[in-house]
Amino acid sequence: MKTVEEIKSAIEAAVPDAVVEFVLNPSPSGQHSLRVAPEDAREVARFLRDDADLRLDFLSNVTGVDWPGYLEAVYHLYSVEKKHGPVVIRMRTANRSDQVELPSLTPIWRSAEFQEREVFDLYGIVFTSHPDMRRLLMWDEFKDHPMRKDYVDPDDFEYEPTAHDEVLKRAQAHKAAMTGQAGSEAGA
Amino acid sequence: MTELILPEQNGIRVEDSQVRKSGPGAPSLSGKPDGWSRPATIVPDGEGELLEIAMGPHHPSTHGVFRMDVALDGERVVRLKPVFGYLHRNHEKIAEGISYLASMPYTDRLDYICPITNNWAYALAVEKLTGQEVPERAEYLRVILGELTRFQNHASSIGFLIQEMGASGTPLMYAFREREKILDLFEELTGARMMVNYMRFGGCRVDASSAWLDKTRKVAAGLVGFVDEFEGLLATNEILMARTQGVGVLRPEMAVNAGVTGPMLRASGVNYDIRKVDGYGIYNRFNFRVPLGDHGDVYDRFMIRILEMRESIGILQAALKDIPGGPVMDPKARSRGFRPKPGEAYGRIEAPKGELGFYLISDGGPNPYRYRVRPPSLINLTVLEDMCLGHDVADVVLIFGSVDIVLGEVDR
Numbered sequence: 138m139k140t141v142e143e144i145k146s147a148i149e150a151a152v153p154d155a156v157v158e159f160v161l162n163p164s165p166s167g168q169h170s171l172r173v174a175p176e177d178a179r180e181v182a183r184f185l186r187d188d189a190d191l192r193l194d195f196l197s198n199v200t201g202v203d204w205p206g207y208l209e210a211v212y213h214l215y216s217v218e219k220k221h222g223p224v225v226i227r228m229r230t231a232n233r234s235d236q237v238e239l240p241s242l243t244p245i246w247r248s249a250e251f252q253e254r255e256v257f258d259l260y261g262i263v264f265t266s267h268p269d270m271r272r273l274l275m276w277d278e279f280k281d282h283p284m285r286k287d288y289v290d291p292d293d294f295e296y297e298p299t300a301h302d303e304v305l306k307r308a309q310a311h312k313a314a315m316t317g318q319a320g321s322e323a324g325a
Numbered sequence: 326m327t328e329l330i331l332p333e334q335n336g337i338r339v340e341d342s343q344v345r346k347s348g349p350g351a352p353s354l355s356g357k358p359d360g361w362s363r364p365a366t367i368v369p370d371g372e373g374e375l376l377e378i379a380m381g382p383h384h385p386s387t388h389g390v391f392r393m394d395v396a397l398d399g400e401r402v403v404r405l406k407p408v409f410g411y412l413h414r415n416h417e418k419i420a421e422g423i424s425y426l427a428s429m430p431y432t433d434r435l436d437y438i439c440p441i442t443n444n445w446a447y448a449l450a451v452e453k454l455t456g457q458e459v460p461e462r463a464e465y466l467r468v469i470l471g472e473l474t475r476f477q478n479h480a481s482s483i484g485f486l487i488q489e490m491g492a493s494g495t496p497l498m499y500a501f502r503e504r505e506k507i508l509d510l511f512e513e514l515t516g517a518r519m520m521v522n523y524m525r526f527g528g529c530r531v532d533a534s535s536a537w538l539d540k541t542r543k544v545a546a547g548l549v550g551f552v553d554e555f556e557g558l559l560a561t562n563e564i565l566m567a568r569t570q571g572v573g574v575l576r577p578e579m580a581v582n583a584g585v586t587g588p589m590l591r592a593s594g595v596n597y598d599i600r601k602v603d604g605y606g607i608y609n610r611f612n613f614r615v616p617l618g619d620h621g622d623v624y625d626r627f628m629i630r631i632l633e634m635r636e637s638i639g640i641l642q643a644a645l646k647d648i649p650g651g652p653v654m655d656p657k658a659r660s661r662g663f664r665p666k667p668g669e670a671y672g673r674i675e676a677p678k679g680e681l682g683f684y685l686i687s688d689g690g691p692n693p694y695r696y697r698v699r700p701p702s703l704i705n706l707t708v709l710e711d712m713c714l715g716h717d718v719a720d721v722v723l724i725f726g727s728v729d730i731v732l733g734e735v736d737r
Contacts, residue, residue, distance in 0.1 A: 162668050162669055162670075163666065163667060163668045164453075164454050164455075164456075164665070164666060164667070164668020164669060164670055164687065165453070165454070165455065165456025165668075166453040166454055166456075166668065166669070166670035166671075166672075168453075168669065168670060168671060194581050194582065195581055195582075195584060195597075196584055197584060197673070197680060197682060197699060198671065198682055198684055198697070198699040200684055200695070200697045202686065202694075202695050211684070213671050213682075213684070213699075217581050217595060217597045220597070220602045223671055225671070246582060246584065247579070247582045247583040247584070247707060247708075248582070248583050248584020248585075248704055248707060249584075250583075250707050251703055251704065251706070251707055252704065259415075259417075272410075273409055273410065274409055274410040274413040274736060274737075275410060275413070276410065283415055283418060284415070284417060284418055
């Protein structure tokens with residue numbers, strides 16, 4: 138199998154003007170990755186899947202990662218036909234708040250369908266042209282994205298029947314706030 | 326009996342209508358790799374109204390809390406949307422807040438039928454991240470326990486499948502009788518029947534005594550007779566054949582493109598077993614065959630599991646014969662102050678249900694910065710709607726059962 142650097146130059150030869158960056162992985166696993174610009178991602182993905190040497194026909198894993206300042210989607214690719222892999226590609230969003238769109242790779246690899254929905258659900262990355270961009274695990278009315286590092290649990294989080302310590306304090310504070318609110322409404 | 330409704334007969338629009346070109350053997354994947362298509366929409370015949378049913382979350386056939394929103398035209402399924410999340414507890418978030426080792430007992434609870442393989446996948450990912458070595462004896466113990474796990478998973482999943490077909494009791498109880506013996510072995514070695522918490526980064530928690538190994542040899546010898554009995558009881562059963570053959574066909578190109586793994590992928594005829602491909606642990610030392618299906622229907626998935634059980638026994642007996650002495654933990658492994666250097670790793674194994682992977686990012690701290698489980702059960706359900714469309718609602722139960730999922734892993 139080609140090394141990650143060779144794959145990088147193959148992509149650059151096949152997809153002109155594609156911005157691909159080598160990302161070093163210092164851990165002993167040696168699984169280096171390629172960062173792809175979101176606007177080129179669909180074409181790069183199609184090349185990786187269809188190229189006769191690579192034939193990365195199996196997208197195993199799709200993950201979101203929350204980094205300071207941006208969100209990232211990571212794709213682990215393998216080849217069932219050539220029996221090699223993994224090739225790791227990643228994409229970054231511009232920020233964590235309003236520019237969180239990335240192109241969906243579900244049209245290339247169907248296995249991204251549920252996994253991209255999960256990333257949207259838990260991290261808030263919106264995959265454009267995904268056929269069914271809904272939450273996967275949380276309920277539809279849920280507002281936030283729980284896997285983000287700055288996520289704060291709501292204070293009316295279901296507490297235990299025999300609450301103690303931190304959970305008990307939170308439950309009491311929530312109860313006090315609720316009764317206070319009800320009292321002021323009754324007063325008005 | 327229901328007939329398989331062919332697309333052209335019922336106005337089913339199938340964008341990618343590639344069908345399997347030739348007979349037995351591995352299919353050629355070198356053609357057009359376009360396995361993607363949205364599930365075909367079936368046009369109702371215009372008589373009567375569509376009936377929308379929520380199958381689940383408390384339907385006995387859903388193996389837990391899982392819902393399928395099914396739209397029926399008479400008995401025929403015209404739409405099926407799976408709904409997840411009833412058992413979601415954000416395992417990944419919890420794991421990012423605790424140390425690496427503290428997640429090990431929690432992985433038991435993912436796929437609670439096969440805790441050993443969950444432990445193994447997680448330990449493998451962390452060992453990749455840190456570059457740790459595993460002693461020989463521990464590798465053998467992992468293989469022995471992993472194959473016992475695969476055996477009991479396949480036996481009970483077949484038992485559940487047949488139970489859902491209406492054969493209440495017998496096949497499932499046959500399977501559970503064997504599972505009981507295997508769980509007794511787990512209990513004796515690890516202290517727990519299911520929540521084993523057995524593996525560590527760089528080895529296994531406790532060593533197996535020679536008495537335990539002898540007992541395991543005895544159990545392994547008995548498993549051969551069990552598979553013969555089980556297969557003889559079921560494989561040529563007329564009702565089983567009528568209900569499962571030609572039902573829920575999954576084409577190989579679609580299976581690969583949709584990320585389907587495990588027995589389901591091999592039942593579609595794709596030769597991909599991570600034990601062979603990656604040869605993780607010491608699997609490249611064992612001689613075993615990878616059974617492949619011809620049709621990719623429910624019957625093939627059932628039969629593949631039977632054949633894999635036979636191969637498992639072979640691996641088990643070879644491992645029990647060759648197991649060397651020595652330590653079961655890497656002496657350099659440290660359990661306190663465990664802080665992998667910054668970096669990332671993706672480790673995967675062939676779990677009984679498919680490819681189970683763990684993706685870890687370390688920032689040098691005591692907790693993983695990112696901890697991700699690649700759940701085979703969830704991803705194998707991607708094609709559930711495609712397999713069910715056009716079949717009767719009674720077949721949905723069988724097709725779903727043949728996927729073999731555990732909700733603890735689907736929802737995490």
